[in-house]
Amino acid sequence: MILQTPILALLFASALAGLVALWAGWFSFRVLRHWDVASGSRQQLTLERSTQLVSTLFGFVMLIEIATLFLFVFNADRMAALFVGAMCAVGTLNVNPYGFPALYLKIAVFFAAALWLILDRLDRAGYDYPLTRLKYAAILGIAPLVLASAATELAYFANLKTDVITSCCSKLYTPANEGLVADMTGLAPANALWLLANAGGAVLLSGISVLWLGRGERLLAFFGAGLFFAALTAIVSVISLYVYDHPNHHCPFCLLKREYGYFGYALYLPLFAGTVWALGAGLVRSIPCGDSLAAVVPEAVRRLTVLSLTAFLLFGVAVFWAVARSHLILLG
Amino acid sequence: MISLQSVSKLYNEGRPSETTALSGIDLEIARDALTVFKGPSGSGKTTLLSIIACMARPTSGRIYVDGRMTSGLPESFLAKERRRTFGFVFQRFNLIRGLTVMENVLLPTAPLGGNPQADIDRAAARLDTLGLGPKANVAVEHLSGGEAQRAAIARALINDPPVLIADEPTANLDTELALRFLDIVAGLRAEGRAVIMTSHDARIWGSELVDKVVSMRDGRLDEGTS
Numbered sequence: 001m002i003l004q005t006p007i008l009a010l011l012f013a014s015a016l017a018g019l020v021a022l023w024a025g026w027f028s029f030r031v032l033r034h035w036d037v038a039s040g041s042r043q044q045l046t047l048e049r050s051t052q053l054v055s056t057l058f059g060f061v062m063l064i065e066i067a068t069l070f071l072f073v074f075n076a077d078r079m080a081a082l083f084v085g086a087m088c089a090v091g092t093l094n095v096n097p098y099g100f101p102a103l104y105l106k107i108a109v110f111f112a113a114a115l116w117l118i119l120d121r122l123d124r125a126g127y128d129y130p131l132t133r134l135k136y137a138a139i140l141g142i143a144p145l146v147l148a149s150a151a152t153e154l155a156y157f158a159n160l161k162t163d164v165i166t167s168c169c170s171k172l173y174t175p176a177n178e179g180l181v182a183d184m185t186g187l188a189p190a191n192a193l194w195l196l197a198n199a200g201g202a203v204l205l206s207g208i209s210v211l212w213l214g215r216g217e218r219l220l221a222f223f224g225a226g227l228f229f230a231a232l233t234a235i236v237s238v239i240s241l242y243v244y245d246h247p248n249h250h251c252p253f254c255l256l257k258r259e260y261g262y263f264g265y266a267l268y269l270p271l272f273a274g275t276v277w278a279l280g281a282g283l284v285r286s287i288p289c290g291d292s293l294a295a296v297v298p299e300a301v302r303r304l305t306v307l308s309l310t311a312f313l314l315f316g317v318a319v320f321w322a323v324a325r326s327h328l329i330l331l332g
Numbered sequence: 333m334i335s336l337q338s339v340s341k342l343y344n345e346g347r348p349s350e351t352t353a354l355s356g357i358d359l360e361i362a363r364d365a366l367t368v369f370k371g372p373s374g375s376g377k378t379t380l381l382s383i384i385a386c387m388a389r390p391t392s393g394r395i396y397v398d399g400r401m402t403s404g405l406p407e408s409f410l411a412k413e414r415r416r417t418f419g420f421v422f423q424r425f426n427l428i429r430g431l432t433v434m435e436n437v438l439l440p441t442a443p444l445g446g447n448p449q450a451d452i453d454r455a456a457a458r459l460d461t462l463g464l465g466p467k468a469n470v471a472v473e474h475l476s477g478g479e480a481q482r483a484a485i486a487r488a489l490i491n492d493p494p495v496l497i498a499d500e501p502t503a504n505l506d507t508e509l510a511l512r513f514l515d516i517v518a519g520l521r522a523e524g525r526a527v528i529m530t531s532h533d534a535r536i537w538g539s540e541l542v543d544k545v546v547s548m549r550d551g552r553l554d555e556g557t558s
Contacts, residue, residue: 040338040394040403048404049389127409128401 001158002082006075011157013068014150017061024058025143028136035133051132058139059120062113065146069110072103077256083166089253090169098156105149112142114276115283122284122300126292134287169251173236184236185250189330192237199223199230200316203278207309210281210301217301221282224308228275231315235267239319242326266318274311280304333363333526334384334495339393341379353379354551357393361528366521368537369530371548377530378499384528385497386414415443419488421498425480427472433459434468437487444491451490458486462516478509485516496520498529502536510535517541
């Protein structure tokens, strides 16, 4: 293992999140078995008081999990200097078989954590614990994910060996390979931008529908998820080419490097945030809400929609800026 | 208006020093009524007042105020309920020394963030009603016992709560002031407020102005009280 500060911070955060997830998972079983808001029993009142503490602590580690996704990627890129053959995060994540699974699990935890936080915030807005059972049922789903992420991350960092010769991003992100990544890389730039523009248009229309007509939240969530994948495809297929001013450099991780002005963060932060908020709008509209949330839900949906559209707009601006400032001519 | 169902309260729960302060209290308290809890020291009167006023949580049981369950409210809602529904007069009045009567009376308006001038006008009107208008700018440490009590009542009423709760409000007052207090309370009841208080004082619970006397002993209601 390489004992460096970011690695220790990531491992500490994962261990903390794992412990809290275990504790919250155990508490969730109690809530699901014994929760009865109509009862005034001692057990119910104890559970009501404890939910405040458990929710706060679990929410805190979920915030940490969200932040550590970006620290994990930043650290992976930073470590490239340590491994022969590595040029960016791709090389370091390829050093052992746990790197990319750890990243994918962290992304899954990111979305689960963000959606749980939205659920938690909504639950706290109701005076009668309207979503408490649902919130704790969700913890039972998230806790194993957090533990799997922590275990994979530990396996990844524990098996980092600096004498391993790894492969750089040009070996992975090339149309010459087979599989999904190669298909994304090989997609024609015009088609990738067309796909991105259509997905963005669908999100915009569904967002306007939510704001003006008060319906279409689930469509917004669906199109938001679609835009996320379309954007990732476009980044690999075409946007990265514009950023690098290079017709064959498709890596989505080199964008995060200093020599490209950390431009990747300007793409990924609004993209991930916009997707979470779009999914959140759909989630909030889909859950059954009682009287105590009747006035809160429409406002929450509206706010999530505005946030989502704003974040996607920022992503669009970043894409437009990347294309506009590039000297590369791919179309026309 | 206020309904208590099987309310119990333990202190130091699960420890050797565990104490049962309240046990299985079922009680209905009407609006526009003066209700007095009487009983010896340690019978649970103050604990019951604190629980009704959302200043403490029961160990078990439910409390409803105008049909709204208050005993299980999350903390943020509990604070709002407390501010909106209850005014509290403490046994020792708990006025803040160094501040004037007006400043003390205005304190509960601060978290609500209303119009400051309207708050001042309302406080002045309430102090006039209670005969404290000339003392509005006097520091509270210079008030007599009766004046301090009326200042505490003015502070409890500044946010216009529908329920006034008073814990032994006449404990330190002579007979004349105690009866004056009852007159004030009768006026508040006439305004449509529920007044709930504890008292050892036979002058209080023996008064014809009192609508209901609830006897307590060892954390329970005496037979026949509900």
